[in-house]
Amino acid sequence: MKAFFALVHREFIEHRGAFLIAPLVLVVVVFALTLLAFSVDRLDTRMTGQLSFVVPNWAFEAGFAGLAGGWLAYLGFVLFFYCADGFAADKRNNAMLFWKSMPVTDFKVLLSKIVAALTILPGSVFGVALISLLILFGVTYVTATIAGPGTPELLGTIVGIYGQMAWVFLVVLVCGLLWYLPYMALVGAMGSAVGRWAIPLALLLPTVLSALEWVTLGGIHPFDTHTWHYLTYRSTLPVSEAHLDRVFEGQEPFNSALFVTDFLQKFDWLQVGIGAVFALVVLYLAAEYRRRAPAN
Numbered sequence: 067m068k069a070f071f072a073l074v075h076r077e078f079i080e081h082r083g084a085f086l087i088a089p090l091v092l093v094v095v096v097f098a099l100t101l102l103a104f105s106v107d108r109l110d111t112r113m114t115g116q117l118s119f120v121v122p123n124w125a126f127e128a129g130f131a132g133l134a135g136g137w138l139a140y141l142g143f144v145l146f147f148y149c150a151d152g153f154a155a156d157k158r159n160n161a162m163l164f165w166k167s168m169p170v171t172d173f174k175v176l177l178s179k180i181v182a183a184l185t186i187l188p189g190s191v192f193g194v195a196l197i198s199l200l201i202l203f204g205v206t207y208v209t210a211t212i213a214g215p216g217t218p219e220l221l222g223t224i225v226g227i228y229g230q231m232a233w234v235f236l237v238v239l240v241c242g243l244l245w246y247l248p249y250m251a252l253v254g255a256m257g258s259a260v261g262r263w264a265i266p267l268a269l270l271l272p273t274v275l276s277a278l279e280w281v282t283l284g285g286i287h288p289f290d291t292h293t294w295h296y297l298t299y300r301s302t303l304p305v306s307e308a309h310l311d312r313v314f315e316g317q318e319p320f321n322s323a324l325f326v327t328d329f330l331q332k333f334d335w336l337q338v339g340i341g342a343v344f345a346l347v348v349l350y351l352a353a354e355y356r357r358r359a360p361a362n
Contacts, residue, residue: 074182077186082190089140093201096198097201100201130231131231146250149180150253150265151262152179154260179254180349196232230322233322234325238329241303244338246303247338251348252271254352256268258353
């Protein structure tokens with residue numbers, strides 16, 4: 067077990083640039099731009115100016131949700147390239163002979179990579195994201211205090227919203243990782259076989275499969291097949307929008323407990339289980355190919 071944890075830690079060390087250093091640099095840049103915006107009066111800090119639009123609860127919730135959505139998009143982007151490139155790193159840097167000499171199976175090596183992609187790598191981005199959001203809320207409160215309306219009640223409101231939205235952020239992140247696990251495993255398995263060519267192949271594969279069904283079974287066009295509809299469904303995180311629609315329409319305030327409960331109840335856990343089995347199968351096949359393929 068210690069060897070497996072060491073393998074996972076190795077993935078973090080080798081890819082900390084994309085999952086830790088780059089996000090920290092982004093936080094510093096955004097923080098500097100925020101301070102500059104207030105210091106040169108690009109934002110009106112008076113209650114009669116632009117600050118009046120960020121005091122209501124919904125503004126803090128929308129700001130948190132928007133920035134969290136940006137971090138999720140960043141994480142999805144770097145995870146895709148990590149799975150396409152990181153699974154082939156051992157072969158590319160001529161370390162395959164070293165790993166084949168270790169008392170660790172190829173399946174365990176690949177499994178450590180997907181575990182890192184589900185835990186420590188997104189966890190570092192999540193931690194940095196919370197720091198960036200804390201800075202955003204802190205700057206907002208300090209600005210409100212300087213302008214006059216900063217009160218203990220406002221601070222309590224900000225802290226409460228931050229805690230609720232952080233909990234929602236964590237739930238959506240975990241469920242998203244589980245939902246897209248089969249894609250990550252498939253891209254990683256392809257990367258272990260064809261290296262960086264897995265990136266264009268992963269983008270082309272859904273179209274090829276759908277076109278193949280269209281040619282063999284017929285249909286209106288290649289993008290109107292059962293394969294395409296299923297892949298479209300599995301490519302979209304199933305988020306319940308009923309409560310969110312009422313919030314956006316001003317009918318009720320955002321309730322994190324209600325959103326999380328409704329989200330988890332309507333989440334397609336059967337597809338998550340099928341995706342987990344599929345991920346293990348493709349990783350096993352990739353490990354067998356890696357075991358039998360030439361070392362270099």
